[in-house]
Amino acid sequence: MKLWNDKLFLKSMLSIAVPIALQSLISSSLNMVDTLMTSSLGQTSLAAVGLANQIFFFYILITFGIGTGSSTFMAQYWGKGDILSIRKVMGLATVISTAVGVIFTIGAGFFPEYLMRFFIDSPATIQIGSDYLRIVSLSYIITAISFILNIGFRNTENSGVPLKASIIVFFTNAILNYVFMFGKLGFPEMGVKGAALGTLIARIIEIIMLLYSAYASRGPLAASFGDLFGWEKEFLKKYMKTASPVVINEGFWSLGQVLYAVAYAKIGEQATATVQIVSTIQNIFFVIVRGLANSSTVMIGNKIGEGDEDGAYEYAIKFLYMSTIVGLLLGLLMIFSADFTLKIFRGLDANLYKSAKSMLVVIGAVLFVKTFNSTAIVGVFRGGGDTTFSMLLEMGSVWLVGVPLAFLGAMVFKLPVHLVVALVCMEDVTKAIIAVPRIISKKWIQNVT
DSSP, rough: OEEEEOOOHHHHHHHHHHHHHHHHHHHHHHHHHHHHHTTTTTTTHHHHHHHHHHHHHHHHHHHHHHHHHHHHHHHHHHHHHOOOOOOOOHHEEEEEEEEHHHHHHHHHHHHHHHHHHOOOOHHHHHHHHHHHHHHHHGGHHHHHHHHHHHHHHHHHTTHEEEEEEHHHHHHHHHHHHHHHHTTOOOOOTTTTHHHHHHHHHHHHHHHHHHHHHHHHOOTTTTHHHHHHHHHOHHHHHHHHHHHHHHHHHHOOOOOOOHHHHHHHHHHHHHHOOOOOHHHHHHHHHHHHHHHHHHHHHHHHHHHHHHHHHHHHHHHHHHHHHHHHHHHHHHHHHHHHHHHHTTTTSSTOOHHHHHHHHHHHHHHHHHHHHHHHHIIIIIIIHTTTTHHHHHHHHHHHHIIIIIIHHHIIIISSOOOOOHHHHHTTTHHHHHHHHHHHHHHHHHOOOOOOO
16 A cells, blocks of 8 residues: 555545544634633533533534535535536525424523433533533534534645634634633623624634635636535435435434433533543544544545545555554544643643543544544544445444443442443444444445536
């Protein structure tokens, strides 16, 4: 495998992966800034916002399923040069995402206390989280439409647009959060409500920028109403057959992640705060892998769309090799930089600091398995059109392995949160063991167009 000598592969990979990785870095950095600001308000506020964002996390991963299921089609249609079909996929994905967004917006906007009580019994945490949800829920639909537009830009080889939008949104959100949370420039001090308001305004700016870029350039995403919604029966049938397993996959996978949060909350408020801090740090370390996974979706899909199945398999092996090596290096860096990283979060008490450090060591030790799985499932299987297998693999691993172990560790064995996370990581080990034979078999190579 002449990985480093394949200049065409490396050029294509870097042109897609680098903007996506940078965009992911900016987004993750913003989450870190939010967490840093919120941590200064106290452990209760940090836990409240972390749990409240589980609602958004659940929703955005369903949208991610819609987007990545659609990405399979877009990548293969782009390989064929079929712009009209790309626009139809965009329209259908937007309608489905918006419909789901309406449900979540109503739930989080009108019944936030009920949702917060699902996670924790603390009245103070429930109140703060509810205040945050009422405002931030107004950004849900906007965020979903922006996400679908981002997917469209990436699959038509224009990753620079989402990157530029993310940079502006990063600075806008960070500045507005600071101003609104702490009452600067004459505004009242709003606490976590200010963080929610800053996020809402930033998301509005983002969607305006993306829509302007799509239509001002007259590019492949500059679709008319008829282009977006002119679906034929055969098109709908084909889309649902391939995309619905991804949506179901992400829905049940994200619900599993929500249940992990419930299990961690059973350990205590400190455990929830620990998970919030470590998840923020993990997202920073994972940005390169997100770039690799998403670029593999596009490039493998393009190869299959062109009819080059051998090339698709070769690309898959190269991406998996790279993601595993990157995961090993990042895992070691996460472990040995734990003390330095946690010092960024000022005001952590000794127990919270110790808990977070232990969890970083656990995550770092298995990060290479997580990076392999991310590329295998999001990039290889979905890019290859094998969405049903990826659904069964993820749902089975989460619900038959991860969720039971999380509740056993938290409620039966009464383990500290970092050891419960170690048990949950068996989900990733299970995925990798099952994924490898499927990759070798080449059964994942399926032309869906």
